[in-house]
Structures are given as structure tokens and as C-alpha cells.
Amino acid sequence: MREDYDLEEERVRRFLRLHGVRRAAVQLPEGLRRHAGEIEELLRGEGVEALFLAGSCYGACDLAEEEAKRAGAEALLHYGHADMGLPTSLPVLFVEARMRVNPVEAVLRAAGGEEPGRVGVVTTVQHVGFLPEVVGALSSLGFRPQVGGPGPRTRYAGQVLGCDLTSALSVGGGVEKFLYFGTGRFHPLGVHLATGRPVVAVDPLSGRVERMDSREGFLRERRAVMARAAEGSLFGVVVSTKPGQARFRLARRLAERLREAGKRVVEVVADEIRPEPLLDLGLEAAVCVACPRIPLEDARRFGLPLLTPPELLLLLGEEGDYRLDSVEASDF
Amino acid sequence: MREDYDLEEERVRRFLRLHGVRRAAVQLPEGLRRHAGEIEELLRGEGVEALFLAGSCYGACDLAEEEAKRAGAEALLHYGHADMGLPTSLPVLFVEARMRVNPVEAVLRAAGGEEPGRVGVVTTVQHVGFLPEVVGALSSLGFRPQVGGPGPRTRYAGQVLGCDLTSALSVGGGVEKFLYFGTGRFHPLGVHLATGRPVVAVDPLSGRVERMDSREGFLRERRAVMARAAEGSLFGVVVSTKPGQARFRLARRLAERLREAGKRVVEVVADEIRPEPLLDLGLEAAVCVACPRIPLEDARRFGLPLLTPPELLLLLGEEGDYRLDSVEASDF
Incomplete structure (x- = not known):
């Protein structure tokens, strides 16, 4: 099925006029870059350069405000993500790029195979506009859908981010399972890992359904990474400068704990966390104080054991149970 | 032969004490990253964090001042390059990391095969400390060595950079050939292309000697790239935000010229210029307003014709002769 996004041309025009913008920086995630030509035309039509x-655009956390200012832009158009409330020093418009594909049919097909009951409903910003319709459809099948309110970094009820699963956690205790509609495995896996509830993940584009109901494999793999990290003596504390990931306060706390535990610590700062510099620096293990997704999804690519902050605290005996990393205001 | 660098520990200590630094950012090029452990120890010995x-460190132009400030550092130690005189807003120490290997023996072997005469002598900052000794050795063989003064971005007589070949150009008219000592092919090739004089390039580490005396192949290849670029209708003007590469004024001039020539123009801003975003944006050709090395050395990697600014001006009929890109104060 065609990926069809709403690029909200009229809202962009109003924003540019409102702020009298002559020169605007545009941030596009990879999947939207092919729309550059039409966005350039839209802006040119408004007399805007x-x-x-061309840097990364992984989330609203990855707000290229500094780059926009260095380039002499008066405003920033950030596509593909919902505002997570970061403070900004120039006008920023978030164009969420909602997908137009209706997920209801795929959801109904997936739900048909499930025992009706209390079900939490979660999605990503690309599909969140269809949440009421999905909830209605599930109700019509006899389910009792629950939608949790947004958290500190999410903007909509039912929306989840890798670093903010509040909308799932807040209803997790009262549901038997979750239904996730959206693309990718990372978000539904996070909901399952964080809540312990089974997740039925429905991809509205392909219609594919996946059930996530075991965290044993994941936990075994992460405990193996933690065991390898424990052996490292030169330990990196790696923090990203991306505005919504720059948890320098947490990084310093972790560096202190590691030194108290007798490790040699090298603090590393990067925009994007890539494996090569960490290996070049001679690190034997590291904790990633950036996007929670990096150590979990990119683990094999790194060639050194890379932990999340909660994994490090567990390893150092400061916490008792495995928990997923989530980004908190007190980390900054 | 072992690569052995002078990391100037005592000068680093004095700098840190002078500025009362508690937290210092450290920038290392890839080849020096394995020294991170000893640098961390040196700083720790001074009570400095x-x-x-972990970002790129390609030259003094690639000064990570903003990243250092975002990370809360009070000073920046930049290793591997000579100061090119960029304004800075926090204390910066350039540790040039001179190589300790003496090039004289390799130079004498290479010069033995050459007819004595007037020879320009050029090198990079890593070896520039041996320039007097090399000049003396060449004189003893009957050569008349010429060393040109530094340019706007170089710091030492005889030093060349990809973006500033002044020390070669200023003596090029009065010499029969050049002798380059240092690693890599890019700098001696630049000297040959810019001056038209043959260059004998001597690698002090391997002892390898290469003679560069034909620019026909290079020019043929670049003219082919220019011909392909001429066919593109969606043209990128790609500029880097690296402080010493951010030639936004030149970029705007080139964008205007392209529009006057009937091209559709997309302006692109990046820290590192990588091929994928340019292709994702749908560009059919581009001009690289950043490090002059990128379009020349990385051409095949890009998958779209990428021109230097002088190549674009030649293509548009604004200049008559092929010349290498050099970075000028008026570009910024």
C-alpha cells in the first residue's frame, strides 16, 4: 500500500506568514526526504528560501535548532514527529506527517482472532488520528478499549515513544493485553517489555500482525550484554548533544558511580552515537546516555557491550529489577 | 615504521592551569583516538574532567566549539592540526601532534634520482618541524630549495592544506619542481594541480616515493563530472556548518547563479556532507561548498555529480580556466 502523508501545506504557509519568515530550515526524516522538491516549491511560492x-532526524528530540541558526534560518520546519515540548529559541513548526492509510480494517482482522476483553490501545503519531475510529471498531467487537493519557514527552493520548511509554504504563495494570497499530517492531516490543502484557501489533500498511508475549529472549540477551560489560575496565559514558537526548546530569551521576565501583571512565560526547569512535577510543564497555533505542536495537552493530542507564544501575547493584530506559526531566 | 606523535603533555598542563579549567572537551582525529586513555590520565592528574x-575531526576547520559548549566544557583541546585562525568563544589549544620520524633519509634517497635545480619544498604540519633539516640536506646535494610563506589558513612556511596551497603557489613560478614530504596523496596532488610543476612526494613512514607530473587524467575525469552535472535539473548547493567550512556567502552566490541559469536549486546544510541525504532529497547534481577535498576525493562514493565551486563557475561560463577550490575569507 502507498505511504501517503499529510504534509499540511496550508498550516506551513500560515506559520511562515505569521512569523514573516524569509529563510527557513527544513528537517526531514529519511522517509520524507523525497518530498524535498515539493516542500521547496511550497516555500518558494511564499517567497521563502x-x-x-541533511543531518539525522530521528525524533522531536533531534531538533536541529543550532544547525538552523548557524545556517542563518529564521525558523525551523521539523517534519515527521510531534512536539515533545523542548524549549526553542527560534520559531519551530512540527509537521507531524500523519499517514492517510486507514488502519481499521487491519485492526478488525487482527482483533477477530483475539478473545474480547479489556485492551489497551497504543500507536505512534503517524496514525494517532485514527485512534477514535479504532477504539470504536474494537468496542463494536465487544472489547473494552483503554487509552492512556500522554506522558512528559508524548503529545497525544495513546501515543507511545521509545523514551516515553506513559500512555501504555498508565493503563497497563487494568488491561489483559495491548493492541498496537503502526509500523515497526520497536514500539510494540517496548510496550510489552514495560508492561508485561501481551501486545498484538498490527501494521496498517502491510496488514501484518505480530503477537509479542515473551520477554525471556530479550532479557537473556540483555543479561549477557551486562555480563560482558561487567568485565570491561575502561568504561565509556556516552552522551548525545541532541537537545532532547542530552542527559548530561544523568551521565555525570553514572560516571561517578562507575568510578566508585573502581572502573576507569572516559566520558564521550557525540551528536550521533556510532560504534567506530567508541572502539577507536579503546573503550571496552559503555553506557549510552542518549536515545534508549540505540543500545537495544543497534547492539550487534556496536562490537562492544553497550548498556542502557538502568542496566548499568542494575549491574552496579543500585537497582533490583530490570526496567527499560525512559527519559526523565531530572536526567538533564 | 612506528607512528610516534608528540602530544605535548607539558604544554597541555600549562594551558589547563592558565585557564583554571575543570572540564575540558577533547577532539581527536581518528588516528589519534587510541591515545584517549593517556590523555584522560593526563587531565585527571590535573584534576580536569x-x-x-566523538564527531569528526578532519582539520582545524572542523573545530567543535559548539559541541564543547553544549557539553559544558570550559576549554577545548584540538589535536592533530595547526590553528587556522578561526575566531573562538572559549579557550582552545591546538596540539599539532608532530610526528617524530625524521624524513631526511627518505628525502635524500628520493632526491638522489632527481636533477639538482630550484625545488619548492612543501609538507604538512605533522612534519613541518623537519623543514630546516630537509632544506639543508637538499642544499648539500646541490639543490636550491625554495620555501613559500604561509597563507591565510596555514600557520607555517612550507605548510600546505587542501584549502590553502599558498606556500606552494607563492614559489611555484620560480621552481622546476616540488618536493613534498608527508603521508597521503591529496596534498602533493593538489600542489601539482595548482602549480603545474612536477611533484616528488616522499612518505617518511614507508619511504615510498611517487612522482606526480600529469594532470590530464584528473582534468578528464573532472570534465566528465561537469558534463554529467550540466544535465541535472534539480541542483543542490550543499554547505557545511563546520566553522572553517561554512561558506554561506559563497553558497548564496552560487544558488543565485544557478537559478539565473534556469536550474531548480535546493540548498542543503549539513555537518558532514554524506551522499545518502543528497540522493534521498532527489538531487541530480550538486556543488559542494565545504572542504575542497570532498568532491575530488570522494567523487565515486557519491552517486551523483558533485562539483567544486570553481567547477560550477566554469560550467556556467563565469570563469575561463580550470582551477582548484580554495577557501577565501570573502566566501564566509
Whole structure:
């Protein structure tokens, strides 16, 4: 099925006029970059010079405000993510790029195979506009759908992020399972790992359904990484400068704990956390104080054991149970 | 032969004490990253917290001042390059990391096969300390060595950079050939292309000698790239935000010229210029307003014709002769 996004041309025009913008920086995630030509035309039609920022655009946390200012832009158009409330020093418009594909049919097919009951409903911002319709459809099948309110970094009820699963956690205790609609495995896996409830994940584009109901494999793999990390003596504390990931306060706390535990610590700062510099620096293990997704999804790519902050605290005996990393205001 | 660098520990200590630094950012090029452990120890011995910046460190132009400030550092130690005089807003120490290997023997062997005469002598900052000794040795063989003064971005007589070949150009008219001592092919090739004089390149580590005396192959290849670029209708003007590469004024001039020539122009801003975003944005050709080395050395990697600014001006009929890109104060 075609990926069809709402690029909200009229809202962009109003924003540019409102702020009298002559030169605007544009941030696009990989999947939206092919729309650069039409966005350039839209801006040119308003007499606005478009500056496309070619760096990463992984989330609203990855806000290229500094790059936009260095490029002399007066405003920033950030596509593909919902505002997570970061403070900004120039006007920023978040164009969420909602997908137009209706997930209801795929959800109904997936739900047909499930025992009706209390079900938490979660999704990503690309599909969140269909949440009421999905809830209605599930109700019509006899389910009792529950939608949790947004957390500190999410904007909509039912929306989940890798670093903020509040909308799932807040209803997790009262549901038998979750239904996730959206693309990718990372978000539904996070909901399952964080709540312990089975998750039925429905991809509205392909119609594919996956059931996630065991965290044993995941936990075994992470405990193996933790065991390897425990053996390292030169330990990296790696923190990203991306505005919504720059948890320098947490990084310093972790560096102190590691030194108290007798490790040699090297603090590393990067925009994107890539494996090569960490290996070049001679690190034997590291904790990733950035996006929670990096150590979990990219583990094999790294060639050294890379922990999340809660995994390190567990390893150092400061916490008792395995928990997923989540980004808190007190980390900054 | 072992690569052995002078990391100037005592000068680093004095700098840290002078500025009362408690938290210092450290920038290392790839080849020096394995020294992170000893640098961390050196700083710890002074009671200074070391923050290793894991981004690129391609030259003094690639000064990670903003990243250092975002990381809360009070000073920046930049290793591997000579100061090119960029303004900075926090104390910066350039540790040039001179190589200890003496090039004289390799130079004498290479020069033995050459007809004595007037020879320009050029090198990179890693070896520039041996310039007087090399000049003396060449004189003893009957050569008349010429060393040009530094340019706007180089710091030492005889030093060349990919973006500043002044020390070669200023003596090029009065010499029969050049002798380059140092690693890599890019700098001696630049000297040959810019001056038209043959260059004898001597690698002090391997002892390897290469003679560069034909620019026909290079020019043929670049003219082919220019011909392919001429066919593109969606043209990128790609500029880097690295402080010493951020030639935004030149970029705007080139974008105007391209529009006057009937091209559709997309302006792109990046820290590192990588091929994927340019292709994702749908560009059919681009001009690289960043490090002059990128379009020349990385051409095949890019998958789209990537021009230097002078190549674009030649293509648009604004200049008559092929010349290498060099970075000028008026570009910024």
C-alpha cells in the first residue's frame, strides 16, 4: 500500500506568514526526504528560501535548532514527529506527517482472532488520528478499549515513544493485553517489555500482525550484554548533544558511580552515537546516555557491550529489577 | 615504521592551569583516538574532567566549539592540526601532534634520482618541524630549495592544506619542481594541480616515493563530472556548518547563479556532507561548498555529480580556466 502523508501545506504557509519568515530550515526524516522538491516549491511560492538540513532526524528530540541558526534560518520546519515540548529559541513548526492509510480494517482482522476483553490501545503519531475510529471498531467487537493519557514527552493520548511509554504504563495494570497499530517492531516490543502484557501489533500498511508475549529472549540477551560489560575496565559514558537526548546530569551521576565501583571512565560526547569512535577510543564497555533505542536495537552493530542507564544501575547493584530506559526531566 | 606523535603533555598542563579549567572537551582525529586513555590520565592528574568529542575531526576547520559548549566544557583541546585562525568563544589549544620520524633519509634517497635545480619544498604540519633539516640536506646535494610563506589558513612556511596551497603557489613560478614530504596523496596532488610543476612526494613512514607530473587524467575525469552535472535539473548547493567550512556567502552566490541559469536549486546544510541525504532529497547534481577535498576525493562514493565551486563557475561560463577550490575569507 502507498505511504501517503499529510504534509499540511496550508498550516506551513500560515506559520511562515505569521512569523514573516524569509529563510527557513527544513528537517526531514529519511522517509520524507523525497518530498524535498515539493516542500521547496511550497516555500518558494511564499517567497521563502528553503534550507534542507541533511543531518539525522530521528525524533522531536533531534531538533536541529543550532544547525538552523548557524545556517542563518529564521525558523525551523521539523517534519515527521510531534512536539515533545523542548524549549526553542527560534520559531519551530512540527509537521507531524500523519499517514492517510486507514488502519481499521487491519485492526478488525487482527482483533477477530483475539478473545474480547479489556485492551489497551497504543500507536505512534503517524496514525494517532485514527485512534477514535479504532477504539470504536474494537468496542463494536465487544472489547473494552483503554487509552492512556500522554506522558512528559508524548503529545497525544495513546501515543507511545521509545523514551516515553506513559500512555501504555498508565493503563497497563487494568488491561489483559495491548493492541498496537503502526509500523515497526520497536514500539510494540517496548510496550510489552514495560508492561508485561501481551501486545498484538498490527501494521496498517502491510496488514501484518505480530503477537509479542515473551520477554525471556530479550532479557537473556540483555543479561549477557551486562555480563560482558561487567568485565570491561575502561568504561565509556556516552552522551548525545541532541537537545532532547542530552542527559548530561544523568551521565555525570553514572560516571561517578562507575568510578566508585573502581572502573576507569572516559566520558564521550557525540551528536550521533556510532560504534567506530567508541572502539577507536579503546573503550571496552559503555553506557549510552542518549536515545534508549540505540543500545537495544543497534547492539550487534556496536562490537562492544553497550548498556542502557538502568542496566548499568542494575549491574552496579543500585537497582533490583530490570526496567527499560525512559527519559526523565531530572536526567538533564 | 612506528607512528610516534608528540602530544605535548607539558604544554597541555600549562594551558589547563592558565585557564583554571575543570572540564575540558577533547577532539581527536581518528588516528589519534587510541591515545584517549593517556590523555584522560593526563587531565585527571590535573584534576580536569575529560570529555571526548566523538564527531569528526578532519582539520582545524572542523573545530567543535559548539559541541564543547553544549557539553559544558570550559576549554577545548584540538589535536592533530595547526590553528587556522578561526575566531573562538572559549579557550582552545591546538596540539599539532608532530610526528617524530625524521624524513631526511627518505628525502635524500628520493632526491638522489632527481636533477639538482630550484625545488619548492612543501609538507604538512605533522612534519613541518623537519623543514630546516630537509632544506639543508637538499642544499648539500646541490639543490636550491625554495620555501613559500604561509597563507591565510596555514600557520607555517612550507605548510600546505587542501584549502590553502599558498606556500606552494607563492614559489611555484620560480621552481622546476616540488618536493613534498608527508603521508597521503591529496596534498602533493593538489600542489601539482595548482602549480603545474612536477611533484616528488616522499612518505617518511614507508619511504615510498611517487612522482606526480600529469594532470590530464584528473582534468578528464573532472570534465566528465561537469558534463554529467550540466544535465541535472534539480541542483543542490550543499554547505557545511563546520566553522572553517561554512561558506554561506559563497553558497548564496552560487544558488543565485544557478537559478539565473534556469536550474531548480535546493540548498542543503549539513555537518558532514554524506551522499545518502543528497540522493534521498532527489538531487541530480550538486556543488559542494565545504572542504575542497570532498568532491575530488570522494567523487565515486557519491552517486551523483558533485562539483567544486570553481567547477560550477566554469560550467556556467563565469570563469575561463580550470582551477582548484580554495577557501577565501570573502566566501564566509
